Amino acid sequence: MSRLKSVLAYTAAVLALLIALATFTGMDSFGRKLVSVTGIKVSPWMIGGEVVSVIEHEGYQTVIHRPVFDGLFSERKKGMLQIDWTPQQGLPARVDELIDFDRDGKDDFHIVLNPESNKAGLEAINPRVVSIEGCYTLKDGRAARLSLYHD
Amino acid sequence: MSVFSPRPEMPAPSTARGIVRAVLLTLPMLLLIAMMMTQGELPKDSLTRAVTAITYALLGAVFFLMVYKKETYKYRAALFTIVAVCFSIAFIANLVEMRGSMAVSRADMLAGETPFCHLVIPMVIIPAAFTRTIIFPGSLLEGFANIASMLILWLGASLALGRGWCSWVCFFGGFDEGFSRLRKKALIKKIAPVWTYLPWAVLLTLALISALTLSPFYCEWLCPFKAVTEFEQITSFKILLQTIIFASLFILLVVILPLLTRRRTQCGLFCPFAAFQSLANKINIFDLRIDTEKCKNCRLCVKDCPTFSLDENSVGRGKTLMSCTKCGKCVDICPQRAVTYHIKGTPVAVGSDTARILFLYPAFIFMSAIGGSMIVSALTRIFKLIATGSMIG
Numbered sequence: 001m002s003r004l005k006s007v008l009a010y011t012a013a014v015l016a017l018l019i020a021l022a023t024f025t026g027m028d029s030f031g032r033k034l035v036s037v038t039g040i041k042v043s044p045w046m047i048g049g050e051v052v053s054v055i056e057h058e059g060y061q062t063v064i065h066r067p068v069f070d071g072l073f074s075e076r077k078k079g080m081l082q083i084d085w086t087p088q089q090g091l092p093a094r095v096d097e098l099i100d101f102d103r104d105g106k107d108d109f110h111i112v113l114n115p116e117s118n119k120a121g122l123e124a125i126n127p128r129v130v131s132i133e134g135c136y137t138l139k140d141g142r143a144a145r146l147s148l149y150h151d
Numbered sequence: 152m153s154v155f156s157p158r159p160e161m162p163a164p165s166t167a168r169g170i171v172r173a174v175l176l177t178l179p180m181l182l183l184i185a186m187m188m189t190q191g192e193l194p195k196d197s198l199t200r201a202v203t204a205i206t207y208a209l210l211g212a213v214f215f216l217m218v219y220k221k222e223t224y225k226y227r228a229a230l231f232t233i234v235a236v237c238f239s240i241a242f243i244a245n246l247v248e249m250r251g252s253m254a255v256s257r258a259d260m261l262a263g264e265t266p267f268c269h270l271v272i273p274m275v276i277i278p279a280a281f282t283r284t285i286i287f288p289g290s291l292l293e294g295f296a297n298i299a300s301m302l303i304l305w306l307g308a309s310l311a312l313g314r315g316w317c318s319w320v321c322f323f324g325g326f327d328e329g330f331s332r333l334r335k336k337a338l339i340k341k342i343a344p345v346w347t348y349l350p351w352a353v354l355l356t357l358a359l360i361s362a363l364t365l366s367p368f369y370c371e372w373l374c375p376f377k378a379v380t381e382f383e384q385i386t387s388f389k390i391l392l393q394t395i396i397f398a399s400l401f402i403l404l405v406v407i408l409p410l411l412t413r414r415r416t417q418c419g420l421f422c423p424f425a426a427f428q429s430l431a432n433k434i435n436i437f438d439l440r441i442d443t444e445k446c447k448n449c450r451l452c453v454k455d456c457p458t459f460s461l462d463e464n465s466v467g468r469g470k471t472l473m474s475c476t477k478c479g480k481c482v483d484i485c486p487q488r489a490v491t492y493h494i495k496g497t498p499v500a501v502g503s504d505t506a507r508i509l510f511l512y513p514a515f516i517f518m519s520a521i522g523g524s525m526i527v528s529a530l531t532r533i534f535k536l537i538a539t540g541s542m543i544g
Contacts, residue, residue: 009497012494013506
């Protein structure tokens with residue numbers, strides 16, 4: 001019995017070497033497999049929710065992300081909405097827009113952005129819209145994050 | 152035999168036989184390192200080719216010495232420190248080349264272009280289990296240090312080495328280790344054992360806070376290694392406060408305390424990933440054992456263990472604590488040669504040299520595959536600096 005145990009133990013020890021080799025040779029394919037099997041994604045709190053609509057303007061577009069209320073077990077009361085304006089080159093000196101983020105046909109807020117200073121002003125129409133969390137520089141454009149209340 | 156009697160010599164073969172044995176055991180490793188470093192293709196420019204050759208020779212020499220001298224710790228610690236320093240040089244130079252500074256901007260974070268590191272893994276597991284999302288602004292599959300690659304690396308190393316990760320793979324641990332070896336004698340010799348529970352408390356607290364806030368709290372507020380990699384651009388008072396905290400923790404835990412105690416205080420007394428990784432020792436086949444018949448209870452191993460992984464009770468039981476990083480220090484310093492690498496399920500003190508070699512192979516593959524590319528990259532930058540006056544470009 002102890003001999004069998006030793007044989008199995010040494011086999012497992014040799015297996016550790018194979019695992020080390022497989023880790024590096026198969027890193028990319030194992031990584032892709034891991035992502036597809038588990039279905040993991042990067043949290044929308046980090047990079048914004050999925051894009052739900054794009055409004056085309058002359059020279060630039062407004063990208064509206066999904067409002068994010070995701071919590072650990074259930075949705076949170078307070079959430080975040082990200083709006084992007086791209087590309088940087090096409091942005092006017094003053095972006096002035098009425099946005100309907102929940103796509104119910106009614107404008108939810110009025111936002112004015114100065115891309116040069118990266119400062120924005122907000123006028124909430126829908127009471128769910130609370131305030132501007134911040135304005136950010138994107139690789140090729142500008143973004144604003146707004147605080148929202150859940151329905 | 153008294154505690155102070157000379158260290159029993161290993162039943163070493165004659166020098167010539169020893170060299171032949173070490174060469175034969177090093178050859179497969181040289182082949183594996185060559186495969187890992189070149190991936191079957193030699194670098195095109197002459198500088199990178201030369202630097203790759205230097206790195207290859209360094210790695211080969213370190214492995215040869217480990218096998219020939221039958222000592223692990225001092226060679227591993229030296230290489231581990233070199234890897235950490237080179238990682239930092241290469242990483243920072245890359246960042247400055249790509250972004251213009253060490254500071255990560257909101258644009259990089261919103262674009263999901265922050266390099267993922269293993270220290271955040273314990274914080275992302277609970278949210279990933281419940282929400283199937285990773286609470287880190289990195290990329291899943293694209294680019295340098297993407298999330299999937301780091302997870303695979305961590306899974307592989309955890310299976311193969313357990314918490315050996317912390318002494319063989321972690322590209323930050325070498326800073327701790329390096330500073331802990333600078334002084335000959337410790338100025339602070341006694342550290343209350345209760346402090347060894349601190350990493351578990353930090354782990355539990357941070358895992359819960361991260362899960363509840365769905366943000367990587369440790370990265371944002373505490374990670375001392377941001378001081379030698381990247382940190383968020385200071386654009387608000389909150390970020391300024393975060394910067395003061397992580398820089399202070401680096402100075403205290405990675406520089407001052409290791410210098411004063413000759414221990415790896417960040418790794419042994421604070422790092423939440425280290426505590427988490429201790430669990431991997433439970434599934435790993437390798438451990439370290441103390442032959443209680445040979446042990447004279449001199450407590451040298453307890454006093455000198457860099458990560459506080461031995462106490463009197465564990466020595467009495469003939470085992471290290473679950474936080475053991477398999478660094479090999481206790482094996483090398485034991486005057487009675489009572490501490491050995493061991494394969495679980497085999498008799499203690501039988502075939503200990505075989506167990507050590509079987510552990511060294513996967514451990515050194517991880518170290519050289521991760522560290523080799525970092526040394527090449529850093530040396531290339533340093534040679535560029537000497538030749539052109541700039542590391543960048």
